[in-house]
Amino acid sequence: MEAATYLAAIRTDSDRLVRAAVRDLHAPVACCPGWTVRDVVEHLAVVYLDKIAQTRLLREPSPWPPPAPPDPIKWLTDARDDLVDLFARLGPAAPSHTWHAPDQTVGFWLRRMAMETTVHAGDVTAAFGERGTVDMALAVDGIDEVLEVMLAGDWSDAPQPGPDHQVRLLAGGRSWLISLATELVTVDRDPPPPGPAEGVVEATASDVFLWLWRRLPDEAVGRRGDQAAVARLRDWMGVVTD
The missing domain is CATH 1.20.120 (Four Helix Bundle (Hemerythrin (Met), subunit A))
Incomplete structure (x- = not known):
């Protein structure tokens, strides 16, 4: 922007x-x-x-x-x-x-x-x-920021124990695939179609942005697929946005 x-x-x-x-x-x-x-x-x-x-x-x-x-x-x-x-x-x-x-x-x-x-x-x-609500373009950019700048990367200094998961976010005509491991998080923008083992979160860009910042409850967004994966991302965002 x-x-x-x-x-x-x-x-x-x-x-x-x-x-x-x-x-x-x-x-x-x-x-x-x-x-x-x-x-x-x-x-x-x-x-x-x-x-x-x-x-x-x-x-x-x-x-x-x-x-x-x-x-x-x-x-x-x-x-x-x-x-x-x-x-x-x-x-x-x-x-x-x-x-x-x-x-x-x-x-x-x-x-x-x-x-x-x-x-x-x-x-x-x-x-x-x-x-x-957050302007759609600003919200999409904000999703990029919180995922790529604040969440993605090496977590070996602050490991988050738990099973590996993948979560796909869908918002504003965009898609993000988040891979969560104990010491590493990767984020891929607009990846190929979802696989069966993923959790999926879908809503307006504003609602997904605010959900990632833990300003909206789980009920405010659409959730499907692996709910344990969605919960793991939600918990991790609590660490990121604290």
Whole structure:
């Protein structure tokens, strides 16, 4: 996706979050047990400020985090404006420190912050009984990100004991085949037709994205085939998105 699309998503979804948050900063957020709306607002402000610092310093900031000011809404919107202005000025190819070794650019954070913002906007609006949806193109890109950047790879440093499984996700006209082993996860985009031993999860791109982020229950998506495989993926996503 283009940098301008990510920047627009950050602005749109952070505005959506703020419109809901001002109703009651003390409201509990079910998707983040133990957190209130204020906690989510302050968390997102700190996340934005951290990415600004990592881009400017080309390292992780220390000491961290900064103390929260009295007005969390202004803190968030000011941090959002600074982040958007900085990333728009630098462009996606500019260098930045990130936790993902293969991609040390502003472009990594543009994508990551768009996804972070849309997930937390949904958390806050859900606190007031409103279930939003994620734009299809953004949701498909978000599925790519969480699977290929956050789930796939070598897990030998944090093995997840259990049987090997394969799960296919179907959403937005796309398909992903996820192979889960104790110390290794691979993800293949748009692979050949499914085999009989796979679990299958199918729904809209928005619902699959939010299900992977454990913001929707199993009942919100279609599940068929090997249900043990689907459950194994669901458990693994709890580790990835914690």
